Amino acid sequence: MTTPSKALNRRRFLQTSAAGVGILAAPAIISSKALASSGEINFTGWAGYPALAEKVFPAFTAATGIKVNFTELPDQDAMFAQAKVALEAGGIDVIEPTIDRWGGWNSNGLLAPWDAAKLAMDNYLPGLADGSAGDRSRAGDQLFYVPSNWGTEALVANTAAAKLATPPSLGDLFNPENQVVLRPHSTLAAMGRWLDATGKLPRPWMDGYTDMAAMVELWDIALAEAVKAKGNVVQWWSGENEANAGFVANGATLGLCWDSTGFNLRNDGYAYVAPAEGAFAWHQGFVMMKNAVNVDQAHEFAKFVSTPEGAAGWASAFSSNPVGKGASDLMSPEVSAYYSGTFNDDALAKLWWWPEQTAEFIAKRGEYADKYKAA
């Protein structure tokens, strides 16, 4: 009964302590090389994606001659804590948070802006480093964040049986003629965005992410509407397998699911469709420490991950999508055909990036999800 959380704790403990050993050792490594030429970069990123160290870093070193000192940390809280230490002690140049989190890092005075002239901003696919994502990568006029990989949550539709509007919309999830498989908290956000798009909300849905009073006002409306439409839900999902079984075993015709679910069902008569309101999307990327020593190398590093080769390698390591133009051609042709089938330039530009969700927001969101499930 408690096994999953226990396993997680132990795993986190091991990862954290392994990372801790690495951190303890880091000053020694750095100081021994302090006098050598700075052909290296100290990168702190996610633990558990071995293909980074096995494939991507060697390719980067081969391309640029810069060596990567990689510190693996299990989560963003640990990264943040470590960055605070590094602000005093040094030892980190680049870290990889998600787009919704770096703002808090910046307000803690941890970050230095990137010099866009030293990067290749044209390398990025449209919508990933420009548009709304571009705005959210900047503070003032300065660029603090560049993307490394991304993923989506959109409509998985049975091509024969799902009743889709033209163009397909998040509202199709609440059409009683569709049998749907959903996860509660995403569904409430989808309802909110749909109501927002059809002009049925008293204020913009995005307000809820910055103001808790607005959140309660908006989510109460979304909850009430979602409860009315709940009759067509055949199953909830929380992970990949459940989502898949919702379609295959429980006969759902439509769902709001991860891209991987759509990919796994692509040969069984299901399509992955971006709704007119824009697919839900997340991305993570690179920020640079205020006291980074290897600034030029850091720029080379971020730039490499925007090239076809680097972006493809990074996306493959995380089983997600690449940020660079031309990278999908280097991934398996099937994957690349699948993604370009769903996301043309227009759909890419419309991606709806999950806004920052504070701890208070997520706790409240969980309560709404519980009420929605119980209704």
Add this chain to the structure above:
Amino acid sequence: MQDLLRRYGATLTGTFVLLVAFWLLALVILPNVTLFEASFRPYLPVVDVGGPKDTYSFDNYRKFLNNPVDTSFLGISFQLPIHTITFLNTVLFSALVTFITFVMSYPLAYYLAKIVNPRALPTLVLLLFVPLWVSEALRAFAWYIILTFNGPLNAALVGMGLLDAPVRWQNGVFTAYDAIVIGLVYTYVLFMLFPIYGSIQSLDTNQIEASEDLGAKWWQTHWRVILPHAKPGIASGCVMVFMLSAGSLLVPSVLPSTKSNWFTQTIQVWMLESQDWNTGAAYSFLYILLCTVVVTLVMWAFKVKLSDIAK
């Protein structure tokens, strides 16, 4: 201890003791003490941990009473906090699971203990144990597959013409918790059967014969002679099945309907999705406390003492 020392010598015995002590202390006691301490502190960003906001309070426990929603029971509408509803549902359906396992187990236990030919007993017990060879996760998934919309149960019933259209069994025919109850009964029925079997077996068969000789009907014999004797076994079976059901996370997660929520899932959401380990810990301890209260009340109502169960 003396036996251990004599048999294995000081070094090995010392190692055993140290390993067990490490196991208990580092893997059981310390984590629980840490959780207990954490349950009184607020969930704060890393920056604020240890700062002025990091103080002890009952706030995490109070969340159990937040968020009243409209609900109804037996036609009466009223408001209850959402997590309290989840808790009450969990207790109610765990009790139902306990009752069903008892109804299934008692006749079988009596049959095994008093009627069956002793030479057939090992075979029968083996047959009962066979499902336990498969892991709990697979057994829950097996039920998931059986009950799904495109699953074998619907295929068979529709194929035989008993049903016109397939039924969404998982979403419940009687209640939203049908599938979970089925899964839990299947998973935990043996924890009821064997304690009852044990206690009925210890009853002298002469007493049953005496009861029959004195003219008692079969149900009177069960009610007046066998059941009272089996009470400790029934009580320990009930406590085990109830606590295991209430504490199960796997079955309610694999076999949920679109309306069900088990309290363990609420704890899991606090821990994993909200990443609020402090409230998760508070809910865990609250849950242990409340379940203990429920069990104690029921034992008091049925006049069972802890010492009876320990027999």
